[in-house]
Amino acid sequence: MQKNNIVINTLVFLEDLNNGVKQSKLLKDIHGLGINKVEVRREFIKDFDVELQEIRDISQQLQMEIYYSVPRYLYVGGELNIDEIEQAFKEASKMNCRNVKLNIGDYKDINSENVYKINSLCDKYLIVLTIENDQTKENGQAYKIKEFLKAAERFGMRISCTFDIGNWLWQKEDPKENAYKLKPYITYIHLKDVNIKDMPQATLLDQGEIPWRSILEIFDENIPVAIEYPCHPDTLAVLKKEINKLQVMN
Numbered sequence: 001m002q003k004n005n006i007v008i009n010t011l012v013f014l015e016d017l018n019n020g021v022k023q024s025k026l027l028k029d030i031h032g033l034g035i036n037k038v039e040v041r042r043e044f045i046k047d048f049d050v051e052l053q054e055i056r057d058i059s060q061q062l063q064m065e066i067y068y069s070v071p072r073y074l075y076v077g078g079e080l081n082i083d084e085i086e087q088a089f090k091e092a093s094k095m096n097c098r099n100v101k102l103n104i105g106d107y108k109d110i111n112s113e114n115v116y117k118i119n120s121l122c123d124k125y126l127i128v129l130t131i132e133n134d135q136t137k138e139n140g141q142a143y144k145i146k147e148f149l150k151a152a153e154r155f156g157m158r159i160s161c162t163f164d165i166g167n168w169l170w171q172k173e174d175p176k177e178n179a180y181k182l183k184p185y186i187t188y189i190h191l192k193d194v195n196i197k198d199m200p201q202a203t204l205l206d207q208g209e210i211p212w213r214s215i216l217e218i219f220d221e222n223i224p225v226a227i228e229y230p231c232h233p234d235t236l237a238v239l240k241k242e243i244n245k246l247q248v249m250n
Contacts, residue, residue, distance in 0.1 A: 001216075001246040007067055007226035009039040009190070012239055014230040017044045024054035031062045033240060039067035039226050040095065042088070052094040059096065066097035067188075067226070073105025074131060074159075080114045081105065082121075089125040101130045101162050101188070103139040104148050115157045122158050130188055132162035133178075135170040135200075142168070142178040149185040161185040164228070165215055166192035166208075169200045175210055179218045186219060191246075192229040202229040204238070205245050213249060 008030045010023045017023070023040050030038050038059070045051050059066050070088040073081050085102070092100050122129055131148070133140045145161065152159050163186045168175045179186075193208030195201045205212060216225065225246065231238035 001249050003034050005224050006035055007037040007039050007224050008035050009226045009228035010041050011228050012231040013235055022051055024051055024058055027058045037065045039069050041069045043071055055095045066095050067099040068092045068097045069101050072102055074102050075105040075107040078106055078108040082117055086121055089121055089127050093125045098126055099128050101132050103134050104131050107148055110151045110155050115155045119158050129159045130162040133164050133167050135167050140167055140171045142181055160187040162188040164190035166194040169194045176215050179215050189225045190228045191225050
């Protein structure tokens with residue numbers, strides 16, 4: 001895998017984030033590893049006015065591409081969650097970010113008004129929008145995600161899928177089987193390995209039970225792949241090794 005297709009989700013620096021380090025301060029470390037794509041997590045932003053501008057300035061200086069992980073729902077109570085969606089898009093725009101990830105939420109059906117609103121917002125803020133399979137029953141089961149994406153495609157809604165390889169194990173579903181099921185809709189991949197003992201636990205690559213290499217080989221090699229799991233104890237040293245595991249796939 002080429003380095004220009006690797007994204008670093010800031011979750012890899014979980015200890016730093018929990019200790020109050022701002023995500024903007026991590027960009028230079030990531031760039032120093034030869035990576036030019038980073039995924040910022042909304043739940044770790046405290047001062048939005050300051051931090052979004054810092055991320056924009058540093059990422060532009062380093063010519064880095066920003067992705068935005070937003071733990072919000074596309075639908076709430078069966079209705080399009082339009083105000084929070086636009087808020088997320090505004091925040092992304094302030095970072096000069098064009099990639100936003102949400103969860104489906106309480107989706108019941110798609111109508112032409114939903115499609116018009118989403119597509120209009122994507123045009124207004126120049127956003128590529130995806131939904132992800134998370135670790136919850138509500139948003140993490142393949143049948144529901146495929147049902148939604150098929151409906152979105154039928155109505156012309158501009159939305160695709162972030163495929164989290166590891167999260168399927170929280171639903172006791174097969175990641176490889178789901179990769180084939182959802183392949184036509186997938187434009188972004190979250191990568192992690194997972195140990196299963198009493199309960200699933202994210203871990204470093206090759207320390208869990210997921211055949212992640214054979215799963216990645218299912219997809220087009222140009223789809224961006226994000227490393228998205230804590231890399232401890234020496235984050236940069238561990239992260240460098242994880243990046244190398246991806247590179248030797250070529």
